[in-house]
Amino acid sequence: MDSFITIRFKRETAKRFQEFSKSHFKTHTQTMEAILDFFLYNEISPKEKLGPTGRTIEAKLLKRINAVIAIIRDVEKTQTKPTVAMIESLFQSEGPVKKPLILEKKFTEGKKKVRFQEKRNPKNEL
Structure with a gap:
């Protein structure tokens, strides 16, 4: 013992x-x-x-992670989204919109105006 x-x-x-x-x-x-x-x-x-504790290391890491997230969001806003929009506009199948010339007159087909009418003779109506 x-x-x-x-x-x-x-x-x-x-x-x-x-x-x-x-x-x-x-x-x-x-x-x-x-x-x-x-x-x-x-x-x-x-x-x-022994150096920094787990809490201080964690706080520093969280700050750096937040900074990286901010950088990624900035890159998305300034580079990625505009580039994607330009590429999508290039690959869209729609043709360019045809704008009418200034001199061109537009005629509506739905409402046709009668240009000439027969004269009515009041004597013939009786």
């Missing part, structure tokens, strides 16, 4: 350690071994900063 040793911690630190230990490991010894192994294996000190 392994022997135990007493280490003195402040009450608040001991409580934090016990809560952490209960949530992740079976015993306090396993917890302390895992913590020490982590620092030794990764060759880092608990006092040094």
Whole structure:
């Protein structure tokens, strides 16, 4: 059986350690071994900063993604849509609209005006 040793911690630190230990490991010894192994294996000190956190990296990524979306929308508005419209107009099967000349007179076929009428003689009607 392994022997135990007493280490003195402040009450608040001991409580934090016990809560952490209960949530992740079976015993306090396993917890302390895992913590020490982590620092030794990764060759880092608990006092040094590891760099930006996940939240700050996420915020930076979201800003960059929003900037890329804005660039893509601008390209669509200024380049893609006008180009597509020009290409569609080239491939449309409709012929050009024929505009009438200024000198050309338009005659409506539906309403023909009678130019000449016979004179009625009031004597012949009786």
